[in-house]
Amino acid sequence: MEQRDIEIFLTLAEELHFGRAAARLNVSTARVSQTIRRLERRIGTRLFDRTSRRVVLTPVGARLEQDLRPAYEQIRRAVERAIAAGRGMEGVLRVGFVGTAVGGFLHRVAADFRREHPACRVEIHEARYSDFLDLLRSGERDMMLVPVPVREPDMVCGPVLFAEPSVLAVPAGHPFARRASVTLEDFARDKVLRPAGLPGYMDESLVPARTPAGRPIERGPTFATVQEMLALIGAGQGVFPVPAHAGTYDVRPDIAYVPIVDGLPRERRLVWRAAAENNRVRAFDEAARAFVAAHPDPLLGARPPR
Structure with a gap:
């Protein structure tokens, strides 16, 4: 069985509807039907009972679904981990901040970031005015949320995320x-x-x-x-x-x-060392910008009214 055939079978087993399964997989309904018929011919029995009103798994189909799903999920997670490693999204991202309420802001951004990049752990640490540049230059921190403009030749200063009086x-x-x-x-x-x-x-x-x-x-x-x-x-x-x-x-x-x-006005922006910029750093900066765009008050994390 090809991986795509397994994916189509398991998706139909979840949806129990050819149209919804096709839409979820971004393929045609005919492709789903053809794949299931081909699997049934190979196995030698029906995997689904289909009528004009409903689609249900047969006993053989239900057993196949139970046997296949754990192995498929294990393979899928292994591929995702490999992709993350190849893109530099595995490991630890250490983000610092100077201030008080901005620490909570970073934790909320980190929660969104981890949903997209579960292979990367984010650590949030407070820093002092007196040493935040040293922490970046020494590599103890990968990024820093700061309340001042940074014009240092070895640093990259992201755009202003938000400002307050x-x-x-x-x-x-x-x-x-x-x-x-x-x-x-x-x-x-x-x-x-x-x-x-x-x-x-x-x-x-x-x-x-x-x-x-x-x-x-x-x-x-x-x-x-x-x-x-x-x-x-x-x-x-x-x-x-x-x-x-x-x-x-x-x-x-x-x-x-x-x-x-x-x-x-006090402006907040992320800063990082130019020589240490990587996909994790860029992705976290993008996550911070997306969070700010979605929240009228980034410090409180309130959702905009619908």
């Missing part, structure tokens, strides 16, 4: 905490914290060196992680612009979040 995180007792909003001009009135280890252009994408009117923005202590940043703000050591979702995910009694009316 920034809010200013301030101590709960700060004068700004009683205001409905602040502007970039207000940044000159306090110390603004600094992420540790970022190249200058990345740092300035988060906090400009000067206000729109040209006043210098004084920088405060550095931090390596989001939790370090929040602890410094809560202790009154400075302020820092954060993504708007922080008002939901990083609620603390010692911190207030104030909308910034004139800019600093």
Whole structure:
């Protein structure tokens, strides 16, 4: 028996309808009928009882289906594993992130990715502002979801997946905490914290060196992680612009979040080392873009209304 003959027989055994089986296999109904008749001639008995109203397996057909299906599924899985290996879709993909809610976003993308590529395991790990480039360059991470533009000659920066407004995180007792909003001009009135280890252009994408009117923005202590940043703000050591979702995910009694009316949107994109780009990396980037396109709020993972 040819593999295609087995596939047609097993599909008809599931559907018990020649038209549905043909549509599922993308062949003609005549091809299904001819294949079944040929199998029946070879075996020497009917495999299906057919009337104008229904199609049912005969006892011999039912036994053949029971014997064939496990072996067929084993062969199919073996071929799929071989294809995955040949395309570089087997193994582990290690994806990092900087932030809080974006970790959940990556786990939801990974779930979609694994449904399409079950031979590839995805590991999600948090990273620090200070070391995400080192993790990529050392090969400890294959990809990274970051809140800053990356213009490094050895890195590939994917398109912006989504953006959200920034809010200013301030101590709960700060004068700004009683205001409905602040502007970039207000940044000159306090110390603004600094992420540790970022190249200058990345740092300035988060906090400009000067206000729109040209006043210098004084920088405060550095931090390596989001939790370090929040602890410094809560202790009154400075302020820092954060993504708007922080008002939901990083609620603390010692911190207030104030909308910034004139800019600093926080954009998220995937980044990977150019020399390490492979099919797994490209497929995960495509899965992330597809997830964003299908969800009005990528961080919450809400499905669009139908």
